[in-house]
Amino acid sequence: MYATSDFLSTFLLESLSKLPQLPKIIAVAVSGGIDSSTLAIVSKHVADKLNIDMVIFHVNHGLQEKSDYWANNVHLLAKILNVEIYEKKVFVNLNQSKGMEGSARIARYRAFKELSESMGIKYILLAHHLNDQAETVLLRLLRGSGVKGMVGMRPLSRVDSVFYIRPWLKVDKKLIELENKKFSLEKSWFPVDDPTNKDPLFSRGVVRLFLEPVLDKYWPQWKKTFSRHAMHMFDADLLLDNIAHNDLNEMDFNSIDFSFSLMRWRELEPKSRQVHVLRYWFFMNGLKMPSQARLDEIYKQLKHLHALGYDRRMKVQHDGHFVLCDKGRVYIKAN
Template sequence: MRRALQALPQRPRRVAVAFSGGADSAMLAVHAGQVASALGIDVVLFHVHHGLQAAADAWAQQGRDLAATLSLPLIEARVQVEQAAGKGIEAAARDARYAALARLAQDHDVGHILLAHHCNDQAETVLLRLLRGTGLTGMAAMAPVSQRDGIVYLRPWLDQDRSAILQAADAVQAACGWRAVQDPTNADPRYTRAAVRELLAPVLDARWPGWRGIVARHARHMADAAQILDEVAREDFARLDPSPDGASFSLLAWRNLSPARQAQVLRHWLHQNGARMPTDARMADLLRQLRGLHSLGHDRQLRVEQAGHVIRCHRGRVWVEPRG
């Protein structure tokens, strides 16, 4: 944690801990209270009350008790989790939690939030994304430093095995009697992540001890590879005669790239313009249509709709714009 905070370009005046009351976030709060204060950084705890469990009010009170013991302020936000079409309860709760954290950060002048994700979480995330068919960037899983909604999120414990965190939680309980919250959904295999944890992980533990560290290391390698590909895509795009706003590029220049780099620069271009990534099938179709156009792009009007955006080609240039 000390390394993570000292590595920031500018030392923040205040940081927050995303605090659920479970062992992971509780130990993050304990250590942040010591480490950050030694660096002259104020610490505040942000607790998001989802209301999804009958014990949620009791969990909030447990959180207040630990905050009082640590002499740290705890600020609570209550959210209503609504499942959108095609989104499970886990994803809906996660989105609601991040939205609440962003609001809390804005209201309390916080630009950095500490998250308690650890090596076990990272390994589970890699497996889940692999099974969902994610690409190279997705396989990088969680980053030690990331941005969302203008907030910098720090995950200082991605290399830390959870067993050490639980030992610290036991030590805290022995010292002051405070016990971490136990969320029953974390062990309920009806939930996707819990299914990996309860059903798949024990089999892997028996056959490949230490697999979590190996998979987490794989995520770091994928992050390095993804960064390299992004740098190549940026350089390629700069040679496509892009428009000043980056919304269009030369079809002829694009067709001079290799097929793999054509696809990669398209993904980069779409991401830079705020468009969602197409599925493999839709990307293959878009590539086929662009490769089949006349080099000046005027033999037929290309128009492809992609999740709120429109991709079109006219007079030898490929454009993307929000769908009106």
Template sequence: MAAGIAGLPAAPRSLAVGLSGGADSAMLALHAALYAARHDTTLHFFHVHHGLQAQADRWRDHVHDLALSLHVPCHSLRVAVDVTRGDGMESAAREARYRAFASLARQTGVVHILLAHHRGDQAETVMLRLLRGTGPQGLAAMAPYFRRDGICYLRPWLDIDRAEILAQAEAYGRLSGWHPVHDPSNADDRYTRAAVRERLAPELDARWPAWRANLVRHARLSAEARQVLEEVAADDLAGLEPAADGASFSLAAWRRLSEPRQAMVLRYWLASRGLAMPTEGRLRDWMRQLRGLHALGHDRQMRVRHGEVWIRCVRGRVMLAAAEPGENS
């Protein structure tokens, strides 16, 4: 792990590593321990016990064994994964994990957490987003660092090949006797990411051996393009006579934009308010209504639900309004 990590201060007082016990996170933990010793940084390991596998208790104990050998405090938290969520087990487990990380960060005073996503993970993410039709901005995939719940998450290994990580894990095992755990769900093709890894990746490896590196480069270029688009959208929003709190803007000014920029600034506006992105169909329907309302002059009648808010148009201003509990469209 290099001294210069994107998003990390030059001399962080404290740092944490999300440690599952697999080869990727274990080797990141090992490198972080060396980094912390050299930079006089207080290091913590965070382990999330999902309770989804019979071996989960053993994995927790195994992680604590590694932490003990590295003289690093390890904090474990058991979570309840809501398997009834409509967006699937993988997404539910991920959300539970981030909530656990946030809780552990508050307890320890940590504001920077390292995650062990590597080149293969990034390539799989790009592939999945291509298959789901995410669009140009989504193809930037995983960012080197991002903020969530007041915490900065960092991914220093997005350009590291997993073969290199596995080689290090094997060498460490020979020296220390500690070996990573193996989560069987990582190879269970009932899960979407595992299906890409187990079914699609071998075919791509055989025909296009450099596909991972190419997709990672694609993600990096997409991230650069996304930054430019966000700068354009920010300028466009600034030209829409926004309210001081950013919760509304001028419909007439919005209509003067081209249709692609109308869509882009709506997405940017919602993101700036911390709201989820709508589907392409819903966004196009909102745009159709906004154009129609202005033409017919009865903008008071527009009100569409988006999650926990309403998007309304009143007296020529597009605005957000909180939805009351139990309130329907």
């Protein structure tokens, strides 16, 4: 049996220990690259140690000429590790406004949801690491993200009915590469290399090709610094959400239809508090954050609308839904 790094195993054990209950089975999302394959290798060791089952999920996007080769390579890894593998081929709609990366992400998470529900699996492990977290924070900073966005990737997140665990957000990629190299030399299995990782047509490719070399030269600790910044933003986000939660309850919030009192909202001071509770409200409704221009428009209409909403009909569209006001209650309705 291959002996994995205790250092990498420790982070995974720590993540699993924080769950309400140790799951009987976990899945590892494996693309076939260095990071995810190493996570599968380490996870197999940890799963055996904890006496729980582990499976591999592989999503074949069909976007690369070698997509089927990558899939076969992941099947080979599963055979070496003696674990079950479940592959799902997906269609990526490239006509969506989200671009190839965003569209592929949507298709991938949909596939994870279907695979998980079919097998009764609640937790999926993802191999994002310190470098990925730093890149995420940098890109969101460049896009003007707010506090919630600057949190970056969370150690534990939920999408639909599935929980995603990222145990290596504090682990440098170099340590993962060393582990993978050791495994490859011993087992003669080698990870695939995704050419889009450093393709300047994609935002992360631009960061890796042009920004990272400069940052590494002049600010060698920037990845750890950005990761630490994300943790600070996580704490700030929790504090702001706690304030917004209390404010929402003071606004005669209805937990059934998620509506609130327009008059009570107007009583909040200062303006930043009114704006933040709107952001929190959108988040609670499972909607993406509106742009600043859209948020300003919603704020403006709520501010000047008659207290009972009779003088004109408010109807602002956002993320496939409408923000409406009727008889002094503000609510969201699907388009």
